Structures are given as C-alpha cells and as structure tokens.
Amino acid sequence: MVQPCVIALDVMGGDHGSKVVVPAALRFLADNPHVTLILVGNAEQIDAHLGDASRERIRIRPTTQEVAMDESPSKALRGKKDSSMRVAIDLVKEGEAGACVSAGNTGALMATARFVLKTLPNIDRPAICTAVPSMHGHTHMLDLGANVDCTAEHLFQFAVMGSELISAVEGVARPKVALLNIGQEEIKGNEQVKQAHELLARSGLNYIGYVEGNGIFLEDVDLVVSDGFVGNVALKCSEGIAKFIGQSLSAQFRRTWFTRLAGLAALPILKSFRRTMDPRRYNGASLLGLRGIVVKSHGGADELAFENAIYIAEKEIRANIPQRIGEQVGRHLGVEPQRETA
Amino acid sequence: MVQPCVIALDVMGGDHGSKVVVPAALRFLADNPHVTLILVGNAEQIDAHLGDASRERIRIRPTTQEVAMDESPSKALRGKKDSSMRVAIDLVKEGEAGACVSAGNTGALMATARFVLKTLPNIDRPAICTAVPSMHGHTHMLDLGANVDCTAEHLFQFAVMGSELISAVEGVARPKVALLNIGQEEIKGNEQVKQAHELLARSGLNYIGYVEGNGIFLEDVDLVVSDGFVGNVALKCSEGIAKFIGQSLSAQFRRTWFTRLAGLAALPILKSFRRTMDPRRYNGASLLGLRGIVVKSHGGADELAFENAIYIAEKEIRANIPQRIGEQVGRHLGVEPQRETA
The missing domain is CATH 3.40.718.10 (Isopropylmalate Dehydrogenase)
Incomplete structure (x- = not known):
C-alpha cells in the first residue's frame, strides 16, 4: 500500500x-x-x-x-x-x-x-546532484555548482551523500563511486582530489578510483564526484556538445532533397534516438x-x-x-x- | 614562394x-x-x-x-x-x-x-592548447592539463598566448577571448577566475567575458581560457559524450532490418556528419x-x-x-x- x-x-x-x-x-x-x-x-x-x-x-x-x-x-x-x-x-x-x-x-x-x-x-556543505545519460544507462554527478572550492573532506561527504541517494532511490546496493580527475600520471589531480582519493580508498564506499571526463559517459560508474566548478563545467559541456551534435545532424539531413528523403526514412530512428538522449527525462537535480x-x-x-x-x-x-544520508554520513x-x- | x-x-x-x-x-x-x-x-x-x-x-x-x-x-x-x-x-x-x-x-x-x-x-608556465569543433566552426581551448592550479596571472598569460596563436595561424585579427566559468550569479567563479576577469577586462585583448561549458560549443568565441584541470575535464567530457552519442546512434540504426534499411539510406548523411565532427581533423595540441x-x-x-x-x-x-607570443606577452x-x- x-x-x-x-x-x-x-x-x-x-x-x-x-x-x-x-x-x-x-x-x-x-x-x-x-x-x-x-x-x-x-x-x-x-x-x-x-x-x-x-x-x-x-x-x-x-x-x-x-x-x-x-x-x-x-x-x-x-x-x-x-x-x-x-x-x-x-x-x-x-x-x-x-x-x-x-x-x-x-x-x-x-x-x-x-x-x-x-x-x-x-x-559542511549541501551539494547538487543529478543524473546524466551514459553508455551504461545513466551516471549521477555531484557537485554541480553549489561549491566552487572544496576540500578533500567536502568531496568525501559528497561521495557519501550521492552514494546513499543512488542506493536508496535506485536500489543499487553498493553504487560504484569515482572521483573526477585528469589523466596525466605525475601531475594527476590537485591536492584536494588526491587527498579525497585517500579518504575514499579507506572508506566503506564502493570506491573504484579516478575517472576522466569521458568516463562519466563511457565507464561503468554510478556516481562521479567533483567540486562544483568542475562538475558544472562538465555538465554544461556535455549539454553544449549534445545540442551542437543534434543541430549539426539536423542540418545535414536538411541539405538537399535527397538528404531530406533519407532523413524521412531515418525519422523513426532519429526520434527514438532523441528520446533516449532527451535531457527532459533527466530533469531534476537534488539538493543533498x-x-x-x-x-x-x-x-x-x-x-x-x-x-x-x-x-x-x-x-x-x-x-x-x-534521514538516510544523515545516518550514512555519521556512519562513514x-x-x-x-x-x-x- | x-x-x-x-x-x-x-x-x-x-x-x-x-x-x-x-x-x-x-x-x-x-x-x-x-x-x-x-x-x-x-x-x-x-x-x-x-x-x-x-x-x-x-x-x-x-x-x-x-x-x-x-x-x-x-x-x-x-x-x-x-x-x-x-x-x-x-x-x-x-x-x-x-x-x-x-x-x-x-x-x-x-x-x-x-x-x-x-x-x-x-x-610562468607553458600551457596546452587545441581546437574543438563548434557551432561557429571551431573554438580553441587552453590550458588542457599542463597546469592543475593556476593563478589569475597564469590565466591571463594563457589568454595572451592563445589569442596570439589564433591570430597568427588563422589570420583572425582580434580573436574573441572568453574565460570559462559557471553560471550562478553570486557564487560565480572562484577567486582566480574573478581576478583573471579583471585583468582581461583591462587588457588590450578582445575579451568578451565569461562563458559556461556549453558556450565552448555554442557561442561565437575563438578562445576559451581555463586552468588545466577544468580544461582537461571539459575536453574529455566532450570527447566522451560525442563518442557515446555516435555509438548510441549507430546502435539505433542496427536494431531491426527496417532500421538497417533506413540507415543505409541515411548513410551518406551520417558519413558527411562524421567527417564534420571527426576528432582526427582536430588532432594536434600546441605546447605554448x-x-x-x-x-x-x-x-x-x-x-x-x-x-x-x-x-x-x-x-x-x-x-x-x-617569437610572436614572446613579443605579445611583453606588450600585454x-x-x-x-x-x-x-
């Protein structure tokens, strides 16, 4: 009931x-x-x-x-x-x-x-979390702009909050948590990210390590944690490129009578594709x-x-x-x- | 000759x-x-x-x-x-x-x-610069990962270097330069970005202000400046979502015999579209x-x-x-x- x-x-x-x-x-x-x-x-x-x-x-x-x-x-x-x-x-x-x-x-x-x-x-600080479509269904990201400068402890708290959200709302027992980082070995990450990595590695979370920007969309990860500046740029970038690709594709199909005809044939596929990617289906960010x-x-x-x-x-x-986040943060x-x- | x-x-x-x-x-x-x-x-x-x-x-x-x-x-x-x-x-x-x-x-x-x-x-520091395709042709971005933490002065130097590169190589007299930032008014940007904004606004560069992540791909801007962490994430994110979209689209066309047929009809368009977006045409980042x-x-x-x-x-x-960058940095x-x- x-x-x-x-x-x-x-x-x-x-x-x-x-x-x-x-x-x-x-x-x-x-x-x-x-x-x-x-x-x-x-x-x-x-x-x-x-x-x-x-x-x-x-x-x-x-x-x-x-x-x-x-x-x-x-x-x-x-x-x-x-x-x-x-x-x-x-x-x-x-x-x-x-x-x-x-x-x-x-x-x-x-x-x-x-x-x-x-x-x-x-x-210490609430964070903004949302899901984006990805190769494996979708990935949650946080923070998306509430916190511009974050310490390692903040990033750790974000990870706990996001993990609990996914676990509670999607029924994923141990969500895969990753830290957003850049790819070059020696200079990998700033101090906050490196320290957060240590905290997460020692935690009870299902921490899988670093992912790069492309990993948000390509890797099998449930939650990608970053500070609000980086997270906001990542989210907006992906919105921007998706829009750009969509418009370029439409323009290609509108070029000549032949391409318009081909576009007509491809219409059901393009529509179904747009449905999958539809940002409206992902609208709604949680203030955690x-x-x-x-x-x-x-x-x-x-x-x-x-x-x-x-x-x-x-x-x-x-x-x-x-309540669940409150309990989990205390526990972690x-x-x-x-x-x-x- | x-x-x-x-x-x-x-x-x-x-x-x-x-x-x-x-x-x-x-x-x-x-x-x-x-x-x-x-x-x-x-x-x-x-x-x-x-x-x-x-x-x-x-x-x-x-x-x-x-x-x-x-x-x-x-x-x-x-x-x-x-x-x-x-x-x-x-x-x-x-x-x-x-x-x-x-x-x-x-x-x-x-x-x-x-x-x-x-x-x-x-x-003070060299930076990595590359072009990405965008609604207006392409946009240059820097830094893409050489410098994880940057001061306002570093960002300013990046702007001068990138602007000069575009001006020299592409023949754009006064390239439009923007700073990558996030969109929320009061908490807009971190200290470095705000200070770099002041430096750029006073400079002789054609500085057009802040852009958000989507602006890289959608706005009429020649150069987007950020620190190497943010720039790297932005670049990798766009690569990731482009790959994800490309693969999802292909998957849609492969679903049934009907969609395969439609895909065949749309093939020339999809190919021409892929050519426009082809990351290989943008390969090559400059160490400036x-x-x-x-x-x-x-x-x-x-x-x-x-x-x-x-x-x-x-x-x-x-x-x-x-030599041109050396002269311009001195001048600015x-x-x-x-x-x-x-």
Missing part, C-alpha cells in the same frame, strides 16, 4: 512559471493518485492555468512575491519572505510537504533552502545534505521535464533521503548515527 | 609508434614539397615502415630509447636522454628542426620540452609558452590524425609562433618586447 505524500511546487520559478508548472502538476497527478500537490504562487495565475481541470489533491498556497532568475541569493533570502520559492521551502520545514520542487534560480534556491532547512549534522528534500528543475523546463522533477521529489520522499565519519527528521 | 622547413617527428611515441607515424609522414610529404621531415626513433622499424617509398625529404635520426605512455615525466627526463621524444625536442633546441611532433605521453613531453627549450620570458614549437598528437592517433598534427606544426613554424604585460628565436 503506497503511503500518501505531499509535494510543494514553486509555481512562479523558472523561465515559464505557472504556464509550465501547473500543467506539469496536472499531468503528474493524473498518474499518481497517492500524491497531493501544493501549488505555491500567484493565486490568480494558478487559477487561470488550472481552468476546468479537477482540483482533487491540489492545494493552492497564494504568495505575493517572486524570485527573479537573475536575483542575487542574498537579496532573495533577505527581501522575499513571501516568494513562492521561500514559501515552498517553508512548507517542507513545517512538515506540511515532504519535498518541494522549484525551477527558480539555483543560487537563491540553495541559499534559501540552506537557511530555512539547515544542513544535516556532519555535513539538507534536513529536507529540495529538487531543482532546469529553469527552461517544459511540462514533461518539470513533471520528471516532481517524480524525483516523490522518490526521495519515499526513500526518506535526508565514524560518529554515532543521529536520527534526523526531514 | 614558400620557404622550406624541417619538422622532427617522435616516431616511437603514442599507442602505435612507427606503424602510424611513418605512413603519416609519407602522406604529409606527398602534399607538402617544401617540408623535410626528420624521423626520430628505432632505425630498423623506420626502415621497415618506409619500405620502397621515396625517401626524398626524409632524414632518419636513430635513437635507442623510448618513453613509455605511462612513464613518469621525471623518470623520462632523467633517464631517457636518447629517447625519440627527447631527441626530437633536442633537434628543435639545436635549430635543426623548426618544430617537433610527438604522440608520446603528455606529462613527459611537457616536462622534457620545458627542460630543454625553456619557457619564454614573462611566461616555450622557446620552440612542440605539437602533441593524441596517443591513439591514426595516420590521418597524426598527419593533421604535422600540419599544425608547419603552420606554427610559418607563423613564427614562439607592459614590458619591453624581447626578440626570441625559436
């Missing part, structure tokens, strides 16, 4: 706001009868986008403010206490929602979530290390993509991620596990 | 050694009547691979040692004074060759080149900042790829890259330009 759960959605966040979030919510509800969604944002806009749709398992929490996509995290935190983003996170803090999802600006979301929810014991579940959707997400982020939030609620650092409630 | 020039090739370097380097040399010579190549390595192997081919404009410089692909740079430097790699670099130092090309291990090549040739005045020209080929390069690296070496000889740092000879 599936337990009912509640997820708060920041309706105003992202490039498209209510226009995308409300339809995504309706799609999600249609397939998930045990979930209630709280739509947090401008009541009028929510109402308009709900239209005649059934409002069963929908609650509306009106707010008066929005966090702009380019707003500074500190300004959002200090000045926007009735923003849809802030209130969605507050609902998690107060236990009214088991998780929240926002497509709003990452810096503001992380700063607000950290301020409101606080980090788990023994976690907090005393509550926060999922970040891509700012430009469409309905399908945002719906995917809601699925991730639901999985994390069911897996009780913050050799301190008494503490029971944390999300 | 094209001036004759001489290029030394490390025949034993790379995964395939003489089997690839000698045929690549023959291909190159057939199209470049003004170039003489010195083949440096095991004389017997070179002889075997030359076979009946014309030996016009070929000189053989026999050596007795090889640097292994996994050998430590310091060991290679101390213990392998008659290695094909070392001797090829010595030939540049002695002025017998205008440049050398090696597919050998990057760490050893950089360490040896730096020891033998020395860095240019006002350059040295008092001589050294080009690094990918270790796994085939004939076509290695030949491309020889073309890059030739272009750099004709453009007199070390506000010190008297010094005439350096390669």
Whole structure:
C-alpha cells in the first residue's frame, strides 16, 4: 500500500512559471493518485492555468512575491519572505510537504533552502546532484555548482551523500563511486582530489578510483564526484556538445532533397534516438545534505521535464533521503548515527 | 614562394609508434614539397615502415630509447636522454628542426620540452592548447592539463598566448577571448577566475567575458581560457559524450532490418556528419609558452590524425609562433618586447 505524500511546487520559478508548472502538476497527478500537490504562487495565475481541470489533491498556497532568475541569493533570502520559492521551502520545514520542487534560480534556491532547512549534522556543505545519460544507462554527478572550492573532506561527504541517494532511490546496493580527475600520471589531480582519493580508498564506499571526463559517459560508474566548478563545467559541456551534435545532424539531413528523403526514412530512428538522449527525462537535480528534500528543475523546463522533477521529489520522499544520508554520513565519519527528521 | 622547413617527428611515441607515424609522414610529404621531415626513433622499424617509398625529404635520426605512455615525466627526463621524444625536442633546441611532433605521453613531453627549450620570458608556465569543433566552426581551448592550479596571472598569460596563436595561424585579427566559468550569479567563479576577469577586462585583448561549458560549443568565441584541470575535464567530457552519442546512434540504426534499411539510406548523411565532427581533423595540441614549437598528437592517433598534427606544426613554424607570443606577452604585460628565436 503506497503511503500518501505531499509535494510543494514553486509555481512562479523558472523561465515559464505557472504556464509550465501547473500543467506539469496536472499531468503528474493524473498518474499518481497517492500524491497531493501544493501549488505555491500567484493565486490568480494558478487559477487561470488550472481552468476546468479537477482540483482533487491540489492545494493552492497564494504568495505575493517572486524570485527573479537573475536575483542575487542574498537579496532573495533577505527581501522575499513571501516568494513562492521561500514559501515552498517553508512548507517542507513545517512538515506540511515532504519535498518541494522549484525551477527558480539555483543560487537563491540553495541559499534559501540552506537557511530555512539547515544542513544535516556532519555535513559542511549541501551539494547538487543529478543524473546524466551514459553508455551504461545513466551516471549521477555531484557537485554541480553549489561549491566552487572544496576540500578533500567536502568531496568525501559528497561521495557519501550521492552514494546513499543512488542506493536508496535506485536500489543499487553498493553504487560504484569515482572521483573526477585528469589523466596525466605525475601531475594527476590537485591536492584536494588526491587527498579525497585517500579518504575514499579507506572508506566503506564502493570506491573504484579516478575517472576522466569521458568516463562519466563511457565507464561503468554510478556516481562521479567533483567540486562544483568542475562538475558544472562538465555538465554544461556535455549539454553544449549534445545540442551542437543534434543541430549539426539536423542540418545535414536538411541539405538537399535527397538528404531530406533519407532523413524521412531515418525519422523513426532519429526520434527514438532523441528520446533516449532527451535531457527532459533527466530533469531534476537534488539538493543533498539538507534536513529536507529540495529538487531543482532546469529553469527552461517544459511540462514533461518539470513533471520528471516532481517524480524525483516523490522518490526521495519515499526513500526518506535526508534521514538516510544523515545516518550514512555519521556512519562513514565514524560518529554515532543521529536520527534526523526531514 | 614558400620557404622550406624541417619538422622532427617522435616516431616511437603514442599507442602505435612507427606503424602510424611513418605512413603519416609519407602522406604529409606527398602534399607538402617544401617540408623535410626528420624521423626520430628505432632505425630498423623506420626502415621497415618506409619500405620502397621515396625517401626524398626524409632524414632518419636513430635513437635507442623510448618513453613509455605511462612513464613518469621525471623518470623520462632523467633517464631517457636518447629517447625519440627527447631527441626530437633536442633537434628543435639545436635549430635543426623548426618544430617537433610527438604522440608520446603528455606529462613527459611537457616536462622534457620545458627542460630543454625553456619557457619564454614573462611566461610562468607553458600551457596546452587545441581546437574543438563548434557551432561557429571551431573554438580553441587552453590550458588542457599542463597546469592543475593556476593563478589569475597564469590565466591571463594563457589568454595572451592563445589569442596570439589564433591570430597568427588563422589570420583572425582580434580573436574573441572568453574565460570559462559557471553560471550562478553570486557564487560565480572562484577567486582566480574573478581576478583573471579583471585583468582581461583591462587588457588590450578582445575579451568578451565569461562563458559556461556549453558556450565552448555554442557561442561565437575563438578562445576559451581555463586552468588545466577544468580544461582537461571539459575536453574529455566532450570527447566522451560525442563518442557515446555516435555509438548510441549507430546502435539505433542496427536494431531491426527496417532500421538497417533506413540507415543505409541515411548513410551518406551520417558519413558527411562524421567527417564534420571527426576528432582526427582536430588532432594536434600546441605546447605554448616555450622557446620552440612542440605539437602533441593524441596517443591513439591514426595516420590521418597524426598527419593533421604535422600540419599544425608547419603552420606554427610559418607563423613564427614562439617569437610572436614572446613579443605579445611583453606588450600585454607592459614590458619591453624581447626578440626570441625559436
């Protein structure tokens, strides 16, 4: 028997706001009868986008403010206490929602979530984690931009958090964990990475060593750990080259009437290929290390993509991620596990 | 009238050694009547691979040692004074060759080149630079792994070197230079990147600001500057995802008899697409900042790829890259330009 759960959605966040979030919510509800969604944002806009749709398992929490996509995290935190983003996170803090999802600006979301929810014991810094498609299905990466400079201990904590997420949500007993590094022997890595390597090698994690950038997509690894600068560049690079390849391929098929004809024949294959690679199917990054579940959707997400982020939030609620991470971090650092409630 | 020039090739370097380097040399010579190549390595192997081919404009410089692909740079430097790699670099130092090309291990090549040739005045560290295909043709990136930790001044010097390379070799008057960074406003970048941003904004370079990882492939930029850790990860990531996409696409076309048929129809397009993306056409990374020209080929390069690296070496000889970089770095740092000879 599936337990009912509640997820708060920041309706105003992202490039498209209510226009995308409300339809995504309706799609999600249609397939998930045990979930209630709280739509947090401008009541009028929510109402308009709900239209005649059934409002069963929908609650509306009106707010008066929005966090702009380019707003500074500190300004959002200090000045926007009735923003849809802030209130969605507050609902998690107060236990009214088991998780929240926002497509709003990452810096503001992380700063607000950290301020409101606080980090788990023994976690110095929360990190952002997401999955990317790879030769072996998919690979999780973290951190993706929350922490620009990291110590070896931070990288180690990231590894524990990511490993636990994968283990809990995907049922992989001992996820394969790797450190992102560069390939030249003697000058391999900076000091932080080398020290993190030592910590991981001694840990109880299923640490398989270093991978290079190509390994994220080609090697049999479940989690690739890096600092937020490197992780962000890696993720954005792969998005960039995928887009570039997609557009170049389309251009090739559009060149002449003959290539257009060939493109027509190849259409079903190209479509199925695009489905496999579809970044929307991977939308939804987890803010790990907090005393509550926060999922970040891509700012430009469409309905399908945002719906995917809601699925991730639901999985994390069911897996009780913050508590599990809290316990695991304690265990791996050799301190008494503490029971944390999300 | 094209001036004759001489290029030394490390025949034993790379995964395939003489089997690839000698045929690549023959291909190159057939199209470049003004170039003489010195083949440096095991004389017997070179002889075997030359076979009946014309030996016009070929000189053989026999050596007795090889640097292994996994050998430590310091060991290679101390213990392998008659290695094909070392001797090829010595030939540049002695002025017998205008440049050398090696597919050998990057760490050893950089360490040896730096020891033998020395860095240019006002350059603290040499850097590795290569081009990658992009929406606007191609983009140069540096550093790609020589320097793991960089100060703002290092990044600035990289920008000057890369800009001058592009300007000289490609005839772009004022190459567009960008710094690789991550996208979140408040926490944008680490200290080094922020300070390098200030230095570049005040410089005479055509600095266009920050780009994110996707910008390398999507934005109209000629040079993307980063430290060697980030640059290496970015490059390897893009190689990884390109390979993954290529293989996934092939797999889609092989699924059923129908998709195979469609694949047949699409074959010319897919081939032309592969040509555009072919990493071999981009093979050849420049070690910039040295008092001589050294080009690094990918270790796994085939004939076509290695030949491309020889073309890059030739272009750099004709453009007199070390001297131009020496002058430009002096100019941008506000010190008297010094005439350096390669």
